[in-house]
Amino acid sequence: MPERGRNPGKHAPGPGEVARARRGRRMAIIRGQDRSRWTDFYHATLTASWSEFFLGMGLVFFAINLLFALLYTADPHSIANARPGSLADAFFFSVQTFGSIGYGALTPHSAYANVLVTAESFVSIVNIAVATGLVFARISRPFARVLFSNVAVITMFDGTPTLMFRAANQRANQILDANIVVSFASQKVTKEGIVMRRFEELKLVRARTPLFALSWTIMHRVDEASPFYGQTRDTLIENQVELIALISGTDETLSETIFARQAYAPHHILWNRRFIDVLAVTERGLRVVDLNRFHDTEADPVISAP
Secondary structure, eight states, X not given: OOEEESOTTSSOOOHHHHHHHHHTTOSSOOOSOOGGGGGOHHHHHHHSOHHHHHHHHHHHHXXXXXXXXXXXXXXXXXXXXXXXXXXXXXXHHHHHHHTTOOOSSSEEOSHHHHHHHHHHHHHHHHHHHHHHHHXXXXXXXXXXXXXXXXXXXXXXXXXXXXEEEEEEEOSSSOEEEEEEEEEEEEEEEOTTOOEEEEEEEOOOSOOEEEEEOSEEEEEEEOSTXXXXXXXXXXXXXXXXXXXXXXXXXXXXXXXXXXXXXEEEOGGGEEESEEEOOOEEEOTTSOEEEOGGGTTOEEEOTTSOOO
16 A cells, blocks of 8 residues: 655654654654554564663663662661661662572561562562563574665666666575565655655566575666656656665574565666676685675766766
């Protein structure tokens, strides 16, 4: 289904919305979402970076212990050998209880304290279980290490202008039964004046490979049936064109389906350029892919720039 709407640029997003979109790795700013997005804790922990994840876990740990420390100080004599009313002593006693350390210097000294220790022990068990499950889910989640070229080029191939970009598997294994889908996204205006985002799937020279181990050049012939036909840089920018590539396949080591995605804006598409060859063969017959030149292009005198 295409996305539709009238005057999409009428309300400019504020700086806070842009920052949140970037942190959340979103492709758009979404307004009017239901409140359940704030409760999608599991998805948030899986998509956060490792530094954000551990920072969040640390803040949760500190907040829980601070809460129990405040509850302990409600009874100044609840902890034996602690200074009466000392928040610091209560906090460190809470940390010992929460971590099941129990040095023995600080101990519960009243029925009220024992009730709090019981409650905190239960919270500690739940916290450890949740933290263990989240760390395992993050570590075990399959992900691809597919490198896409920074740019796409339009060059002559077999006498036809052809759109090309490259992908490489950065792991020393193979991706089995790899498939790629490339969509041409553009802004269209209907006769009724409705602005719509349309997605057209590009016909590729080879959209599937049984083994994806080294480098793969994805190609689309720009003929009369192609949405690229007759396009220029200016029309691509005017129509807000974006190429969206999605590779999927089975990692032979993990035996899991993995995905990789890349998007190309108009300024990432170069005319009159072609990729530099990165494949070579050693004297022993081994194939070598030079990723240091993976993104490099050179002038192509065969096709003229629009």
